[in-house]
Amino acid sequence: MGELGLLGATIKGYDCAGVSNVASGLITREVERVDSGYRSAMSVQSSLVMGGIDEFGTKEQKDKYLPGLAKGKLIGCFGLTEPNHGSDPGSMESTAKPHPSKKGYLSISGSKTWITNSPIADVMLVWAKLQETGKIRGFLVDRAECPPGTIETPPLKNKNGLRASITGMIQLDECPVPEANMFPEVEGLKGPFSCLNSARFGIAWGTMGALEDCIARARKYALERRQFKNNPIAKYQLVQKKLSDAVTDASYGILAATQVGRLKEEGKAAPEMISMIKRQNCDRALINARTYVCLQPFLRYNWFMLCRLQEIFGGNAASDEYHIGRHVANLFVTQTYEVSPTDDSALGTSMLIVCRARATYIA
Ligand SMILES: Cc1cc2nc3c(=O)[nH]c(=O)nc-3n(C[C@H](O)[C@H](O)[C@H](O)COP(=O)(O)OP(=O)(O)OC[C@H]3O[C@@H](n4cnc5c(N)ncnc54)[C@H](O)[C@@H]3O)c2cc1C
16 A cells, blocks of 8 residues: 555645545545455554644654655554543543653653554554643554553454454553643644544545445446346346436445535535435445334334345345345445544434534525
8 A cells, every 4th residue: 555655645744645635535445345454454554543643743753754654654543532531532531641750751651442453563652641731642552662661552363344444452551651742722623623623534435435336336246147038137127226226325435425525625625524424325335235123103013124235245245245135234334434524324302413513505
């Protein structure tokens, strides 16, 4: 990815490609078509770590880390989620306080979990509360500079989704980090949420790539699989409907992401727009890919099965060889992670924020 210029592709300078937001979206779409795990590893490196350093870092921090991250010679990770604080990162317990014996250093303690790339990361963008102010700040924790016993990054094994990406914890125990490694100005949740915004823009594109792969595989299977009078199952309208629903949603999702990408290029994309396309595209990719059960109060039966692309594969859907199950498991994770107060499909109050924002744009 580094050799191809895919990492931090929108960043200008520092050996990065400097492409447009739409071009970066197209890269993400193609990578996630292969597997959401590859896209996750790429997004964390590009949007969360390199994007964060580019937006909030000092010149020294940029010079030190961005070229290596751009080439993939350094691996980065982004530590926001904690074992007790996922959707609510503002309550994080990780703290940074003056180091008791090393002048010019802070001592960071805390635990982060579900961190993409952490077991192999060279540089960790860790968010922790500065004890002095109680405000969240961003710190670049450089593994090579941490004394033994002050940092552990154990992997989380046996995941059932995003198996192609490496996920782990970051455990910091009075880890000495130079004060110069703190982002100089950004405070509070603005820092991590700004990085997440860019990553969520990529997820909106990426999930459409995964859905497109599901469509292509389901179409191929439906043309080859023959049932009843030797007909390809693609001949039956119920199968065609599943494919046409999915193609329609993928087309709408890509058009919406393209428009937000163009607005982002002009500096006119609001965070709520990105929240909307991330939420909608993740939902539609997952719903179209999998077979799921839905509550339907208006029909005689309370529960019914909405059959989508996964069902086209019949029993073979349960086999890794046909890949649809892998995409479905991955798409569940894309829907769950990188949530923000304006982004969670479960949060009604958040949707009120989105609705209010939409009314403002329309007005
Ligand atoms: C494979 C993978 C990779 C990840 N990579 C990273 C990474 O690189 N860096 C990082 O920092 N994090 C990462 N995460 C963590 C991810 O961002 C969190 O899992 C996510 O924010 C949700 O937090 P949680 O798991 O603690 O769930 P919780 O916050 O405990 O939520 C559990 C459920 O409760 C619901 N809920 C929570 N609050 C409310 C509320 N107020 N009202 C209604 N419902 C609510 C949620 O919607 C969810 O359905 C990753 C996760 C996974 C699975």
